[in-house]
Amino acid sequence: MIALGADHGGYALKEEIKQYLDAKGIPYKDFGCYNTESVDYPDMAKAPCEAVVAGECEKALLFCGTGVGISIAANKIKGIRACCCSDAFSAKYTRLHNNANALCLGGRVVGAGLATELVELFLTTEFEGGRHARRIEKIAALEG
């Protein structure tokens, strides 16, 4: 189960990505927003990230105008490793090396085609473990 969250700047891209998830038969829970009315991205990051931390969802896909604001907010939630990506290398390696559990995309930065490729890489790439696991433990230690 994938958790989705967006503000008004990411709403349209979230809807595009839902079409991809539907086509692939990937289940998701959409925590909003549900239209283009202005909302605050920290509010929209909270519920999907909490669903990931609680184990109700495996990963989150988060959207705002740049992808940056919602990634900063998401990374404040203990247990979330969120990455704002607009290139394939980062989307792949944030899974391989950082075991990222939230991908953040900018609806005003990337188009639906690139965003879909980034989501596919993010959802299909496994964490490499090994020396990277030690680093993830150190990130967790920073959370206190």
Ligand code: RB5
């Ligand atoms: C909202 O206008 C915009 O600031 C937000 O979507 C995002 O880009 C913040 O980082």
